Structure formats: C-alpha cells, structure tokens
Amino acid sequence: MTLPVEILLGVYLGLLTGIVPALVAGSLGFLVRYFSGVTLPGFGVVVLALSIASVQGGLLGLVEPSIAQSPRLLVAVLVVLMLALYAHNQGDKLGAELPRRLSLTALRQRTLSADVVELVGTVGQVTIRPTGEIRDMEGYPPLPAALRQTLKTGSWKLPADLPLSELEVRLAERLRTDHDLADVDVSIDEQGRATIVAAPPSGSLSRRVPAGTRAVSIETLVPTGLARGDEVVVRTVERSIRGTVLSVRTAADAEDTAAGDGDDPVSGETTLPDSGTESPVEVPVRRSGASPGGIGRVTIAVARRDVDPLLAADRPRLVVRSRGTNREFEAFALAKRAGYAIRRITVGADGASADPRSAANVTVVAVRRQGSETGGRRHGWVFGPGIERSLGAGDEAFVAGPETLVEEFAEATGR
Template identity: 45%
Template sequence: MTALPFDILLGIYLGVLTGIIPALVSGVLGFLFKYVTDVSIPGLGVVVLALAIAGINGGLLALNDPTIRSSENAVPILTAIIVVLMLALYAHAQGDKLGAAAPKRLSIKSIRDRTLNTDVIELVGGRNQVRLTVLGDVSDIEGYPPLPADLRREIGDGEWTFPADLPIAELETRFADRLQSEFDLADVTVDLDEAARARVAAAPPMGSTSRRVPEGKRAVSLAALVPSGIARGESVRIVTPETTVTGTVIAARSGPTTTSTAGGTPTTDDDTLAADGGEEPVPLPAAATTTGGAGRITVAVNRSEATTLLSATDPQIVVRSRGTRREFELVSLLRRSGVRFKKVTVASGGPLDGHTIGEVGVRDSYNILILAAKHEKWQVAPRGDQPLSAGDQLYVIGTNESLSRFAEAAT
C-alpha cells in the first residue's frame, strides 16, 4: 500500500516532465487552426499527437534513467499518460479560445489608438473627462528660440480638460492645437501616456503679420474708432477726407486693455505703421475679436493706397457685408440629410493601393463618393481611371456607416 502513492506521484512527475512539449505544440496548433481557418482541431487528433510526442520524450527519458527501464509497475506509466493528455487537451482548449478571440485584422491605426487608464477619468456633469498634467518643464524645440519663462510657467500650471473617450493620439493632437491657438505658438509637440501625463515641447510665437499680407499688398496700421466684433479676415472700408480705401483686416485692438484683440496688437505707439509683405514684424499675440471703441487696426491694402492712408487723419472704419457663404449653406443641407465629409489616407497593401477608382467600385461597394483625390496633385471630382496608391489623400462623402466602412478598408 505504501508503494501506490509513490507510484502515483512518480507518474505525475513523469507526466509533467514529458507533457510540457506536447501541451505547447497542441496549444500553438489549436491557436493557428482557429485563427487562420476558424476550425478547431478534433480532440482525437490532439490525443494522438500528444501521445506521439510524449512517447518520444518518454523514450528519451527512459534511456537516461535506468529505474524507468527496469520498472514493471504500470501505475506510473498510466498516471503519466493521463497527465500528458490532460495538459495537451487543456492547452489546446486555451489556444482555440485565444484564436477565436484574436482580432483578424491588425493595423498601425488600431495599435496607435491607445486609451487612457480608467483611474484618471473624472465624471463631471454626466460626462467623462480627463485632466491633462504637464510633466516636468516645457521643453524647447530645436531650431526655434527658447520659450519665455512666464509662458513656460503658464503652460505648465494650466488646467487642461478634454473628453475622456478619445484615444491618446487624438488627445495629443487636440492638446497641441489648443496650446497653439491659445498662446499663438509657432510649433507644439505633445507626448501623452496612459496616466494623462503630457510631455510638451513648444516654440515661442513668431511674427505672423507679414505672412498674412498678400503678394503685392502693404499692411498699414491706423488709430481709429474700431467697431466691435471685428476679427481677422474681415473686409472693411476706410473712409478719409481724401479718399475711400477697401482692405482686409490683419490685426485689430480696441478698448482700454489689450485683452480683446483680433489677430494681434499693433506694436508701436505711433498713429500709423506700414510694413511691406514679406518683412518680419515684432511677434503679435493671438486673440478673438474686438470689443469696440478707440483702438488700432491693421489692414492689407494696395501699395498706392497705403501712401494715402499713412497721411490720413481721423479715418473712419466701416465693416463691409460679406453676405451668405453658399458653401456653408450646402454643407448645412448635406448634414441635415445625413451626409458627412471625411478625409481618408490610402494605406499600403490595402484594397485601394495599386488600383483605380473604377476598379475598386467605391460607389457600389461602399456607397460613398470621392470629391477630391491627391495623387501627385489634387484632382477634383476624379474619374474612374484615377489611379490610387499608398499615401494618397481622399475627400469622401457619405453616411457615417459607409464612411466608417470605407475608412476601415482603406487604412
């Protein structure tokens, strides 16, 4: 009786020792068959395969251990066989389950779409949001001047909240855009981890007025009574005793403080300031619109008219009507009918790469229309013979469902 427990323990030991490789092979084959063919290996096949491999392992083990060769007791052998089969069947079941759960399609986009940890998500007003924290000091970007200390401190101490249901890549883009728009930074890079900690590198604001002056125009800054609500890009009429000049607003400031500005603040205390297109002025802070009242306004006018404005006294600013933008009305009508716009980039090796629009049949297969395609150069309303390759950019319209299916196939 004392030998039976020992024989069972010996059989378990031999079964574990010889069953590791059969279990590993069974698990891997079970995963591959389920993942590739969506078919499970029959249990009888697993048993035969496991016994064959275990027999080879057991034979090699018997050659090295004389006690196994000389043993006439069948209990250890039977116990070892049972253990080997149990390990092989369990490993096959787990591999089969993993093959069924594994995604059939992996892409760089799906790997990139990391999400935040749940412990950093806050529930505010029935919505999940996340508060981003700037980790360490804000770094400088090579090739740009260093960031001022007060601006670096303001970015690091700021409170930045965003919707928590966005992937990390989208949060990085939105955070960078928000920093660039609020502080008029020349460039921003953001690296965000799963704990909502952001490493930020930024470049200070650069001169932007000269970049907004069209070719052949001249920027002129005037002290005048500035209407409220003026923003960059408005068309205004400047009335002087001598003439009337029409120009485009580049920057404006009104009121007793400089907090209400549109596109920047003129940088001198003189009544007039002129700058040729292409010259770099002093950096200008960004803002929204004017509040109205006495202030300064910078407009882009023709070179001949700029000389007249430089000598003008007490000019009057009249805002011109821009009318209704028909393209905005069209977009609004399309959105009300359930049609959306989307920008898609063709991925390498996808169903669009190396084919023409007609060959893919985007209208019949995906129920979308391609408005424009960039293949070496932009082509509006491309025809069916338009070739597509990896890296091409497409502007497509369709319903949310069709756009999602097309974007998934293309990328």
C-alpha cells in the first residue's frame, strides 16, 4: 500500500484503540486531582495508555499480523498518546475547578441568567413572571378564579443581585402581603420564571380589626367615595359613635357582583351564598376601590362599649370625618414657593459666637440649646423670634431665608 493509505489506516486504528485509554486517563486525572490536589505525571499517563493500547493492538495483531510491520502502527501509537494526554488534561482541569464541598445549600445559591437582568441606572433588576398554572396548595381550599387569574397575569420586579433562594423568599412575602394569602410557595429558575403554589386568604377581616375593638355591620345610607380605612361617625338617636370602616357593600356593588365573578369591588371580599357551600371567605381583588354610594351595608371597627348601642340603633346615620390638612407641609410649600429655604443646623465650635440677629435676611425659626449648667443635656425647642443671646456650641436651630444666604450661614456656624 502507498504511504497516504498507511497514514489513514494508522489514524483509524489509533482512534479505534485510543478510546479506552483516553477514558481511563481522563478519569484517573480527574480523581487524582480532585481528591489529592496533585496532577498525575504525564509519563505515567503515557505508560498507562500504551499498556492498554498494546492489549488491543495485540488482539488486532492476532487477526492481522502484518500490522506490526507496517507504518500504520507508528501513526496509531501517536494518535493513542495524543488522545490519552488530551483526556488527562481535561480531567485534571475538571478536578481542579470542581468544588471540593458540594452541598444542597451551595446548589441553592444559584443566580439569575445575565440575559434576564435589566439595568436601571447602575442597579440591576429582574421581572419575575409566573410560568404554567397557579397550583393549589394541598390541605387548603382551591383558589378563586379571579385571584388565580390575577396571579397568573402578574409580574414583579426584584433586585437582580440576589440568589434565587432569596428572590423566592421575597416574592413569597410580597404575594402573601399583597393578596392576603394564607400560604404560598414559590420556585424561581435562572430565567426569572416563577412556579407558584398558593392557598386562598382566610380570616383577613379579623386581621384588619384593631386590638381592643369589635367589627359591627350596619345598614345605612353610604356616602359616595367611602372606602376601607375611612374614619366615620355613626349618629344614633342617643349618641354618636366613632369607628373605622373595614368594608363597604352597596346595591350598586351587588349589581357589579352579579355581572362579574361574585367579588366585592370595594372591600375585596367574597360573600358566602345562602346555601352554605364551602368557599373562601375573602378574596382581595381590588383594594383601593371606593363605594359608588347608596343604601348598603358597612362594617365598622368600634370600641367594645359601643357595640350594643350600635346594634340597638334603629336608623343610624353615617358621617365621614375629615382627616384634616397637614399645616406643616403647607408652610414648607409656601416658603419654597417664595424662594426661601429652611434648614436644620448644629452649631459647631467655630460658629459659637454667631449672632442670628446680625444676619438680616436669615431668620432663626427655632432653637434648642445645650447648656453646660445642665450637664450637656438639651432643653426643649424654643419657637418664634426674640432669641435672647447668640447661638452656642452644640445648639440646634432651624433657620429660614434665601437659599444662598442660608447655605452661607450654615457653613459659617455649622459643623
């Protein structure tokens, strides 16, 4: 045969007989490096590979004795050695990179794939979306259809620099808080897809009743816009009773419920039918809805002593209390609108001799002094003009005036 044919046959025989030596060399290289941290010498790999290949070559020689006298033998030996050395190198590298202590805890510290991370400024975040159906948790009633659809179409943004285990905990806590779920289990994969197993809410009305109060339902004329959390006064013939609205349901809400899924659009509750069939008591569908008004039923949290008078009332009237206006925010808004700034400063040692009366365009609104005669303890705040003496070291003050002048005064006196 010609030389090219002999070379091709040698490569073929080398590949055929080099598979087993390569597997053995790679396995030994990995095991030795992983357990002892030592690299198996290349000379030992060569001797081992030739020993294994000689057995196979001897078997081939029994079938074809002419192979031993042909150039193809040398080519086959070179191919076997290259395969064995390459496999040993890869096994040694794998043994060096594989963690020595592999536990379930380490496996759980997986992170998200870089493809799903969204950069918002310099902070990475990921949008978690459910995958598949929202499954019911064993031992609990099935989820209502509206709540199941809400969870299935929902999405949640979370920090992307957290391991998957922490993302699962945060998403479960958010679902439990947002939807009043009795229990929830979340599993998130590297692509940001969540598998959710949830249990419907149970007893959420009792959780909304403040300590020391009782929930009482009355039928009355409901003001338009009344919603959960409003402070109201129930006026009866004999007295007025204050309380907090826990849920509202009117005739208009009942019409919406009949046309929908049976959910209370204001309080987020589902009312049990008269037949007594078992179903979840409450389903948080819409939390911030306001009542359209009209004749309806309102559940109010009142003090214990007011329960009996409220239940005995014939025709109670409902009056919504004003929460008032924060005058402090109005004052700050007016000062800012006029181009003034208000800043709190602490007088340092260098500004101890500063006299607020010397700055005509800067007004000290309030001051709290720290006197040496009281052992360094601070007195209460003194508001308004008429400050008797200069500011001392350690005094705190609120100053107002044009922004540039206030900044200069703060730099001169503050620390």
